Amino acid sequence: MIRIQDIRKSFGDVEVLKGINFEFEAGKNNLIIGKSGAGKTVLLKILIGLFEPTNGSVWYDQQQLGGLNKDQLKALRMQIGMLFQGNALFDSMNVEENIRFPMDMFTAMTAKEKQDRVDLCLERVSLEGSNLKYPSEISGGMQKRVGIARAIVLQPKYLFCDEPNSGLDPKTAITIDELISTITVDNNITTVINTHDMNSVMEIGDNICLLNQGKLAWKGGKEEVIDSENEVLQDFIFASPFLKKLKARALGG
Amino acid sequence: MFVSCKDKQKMISSYLEHLGKFVLWQRNVYNKPENWRMYYKEFVRQLYDIGIGSLPIIALISVFLGAVTVIQFYYQMEGTLIPPYYIGYIVRDMTIIELAPTFTCLVLAGKVGSNIASEIGGMRQKEHIDAMEIMGVNTSAYLVMPKVLAALFIIPMLVCVSALISIMGGYLASVPTGLFTSAEYILGLRSFFIPYNVFMMFVKAVVFAFILTSVPAYQGYFVKGGSIELGAASTRAVVFSDILILLADYLIALVLTA
């Protein structure tokens, strides 16, 4: 469980986040949604400590992020997996070396154990046999999946995904959503996903946080989305005229 | 160009700010490794990149350094009463004290320094550094320390090689062309030898090696923006390294010959 209290963040004079309170629950897919530029990435980076909030606090269970010493922070970080918006795969390493990197760095596992774990993770993301390819040699969707494999290799307690399915076709996007969702439930991970993909919201949105103009505009589960009266939410979900029409028809008939 | 007083103040305070940031950052760089093997692997890779990778260019430059020094001194001394074997002695000491360490390191600042700045800067921009930080890696240490240590280890050796090749270059430029005899050159090389000069050479090599890796690493690590800024950071890395190397050269000369 991760809890944030009154998070504010300014860049210069611009206040991007204006006091956000939320609780990201364990074993669930917690979604941060909102328009492009709403501050999703900034909030995610505050959650993982890459940005320091101007005000407010982030709590990982009983630990406050800002109050940790170096060793505690490191211990916490080893329980965190992160999929970046641009994957951030190390391009001088092949797929296998990328996934192995956290193990090489932090564990005393034998070569055989590492290899087994790499193969297991690749299997989970359905990329068996791509071990020796370089990031530049595989497609965007495959890179995302390698990113996920690398994020889960140390069996994290907290998983963060910044737009895991942006730039993917709807089918592949759903596969990735399902993959993240399964991993989350299977391992009781606290997963936080940034997205503006409607399919994701409806598919895996267990606990949703809607950002609008730096504020929390709505929160709830996917079941509550359709019936919600919240204007910002409705406007966000039924963005296209086509969807609006569809909704009107559904309500009318 | 007219620079107003206020601009100058700003410029100076910005330099001081960078200096402070650089010094404070060093504390993060020299830290206990998370994993000795990974750091060692990186160290060895850097030894190879910096050492073997720079050998051809250093060899090429050194040959000419020696050759030109010999020819120009011969030109200056022709018709004087100074015996020709002095040229061997001059080439040897010029090379050891000044040319080999300074020239080699200025060239390495261009080659190795810009390489380090763009490698680390690229990793910053592609969020590789963030990704490593999130994993719990101390990126300042992992990305910088092996490079600096490898340079401190291998660059003095490169400088040594450079001095040797430069002396051989002087030989090639003079003996086969008949400026003086092999025996005279070698007599010169063996005359008035002061081991302390070699010590000076190593001091310079070590200090320059530190500069030409740390400064570019700093420029790369804190780069902001996009590819234009990365290019600028890489250029700045080389320019600042060069300036600092020359400044250090002067200071070392002052201190060690006092």
Ligand SMILES: Nc1ncnc2c1ncn2[C@@H]1O[C@H](COP(=O)(O)OP(=O)(O)OP(=O)(O)O)[C@@H](O)[C@H]1O
């Ligand atoms: N490092 C930064 N410096 C200054 N301003 C920033 C910085 N990072 C983000 N911002 C500003 O914060 C705001 C929110 O950006 P953010 O990247 O969080 O949007 P987002 O919701 O993730 O959008 P998208 O869906 O397009 O990824 C933007 O207006 C952006 O200009």
Ligand SMILES: [Mg+2]
């Ligand atoms: Mg974003």
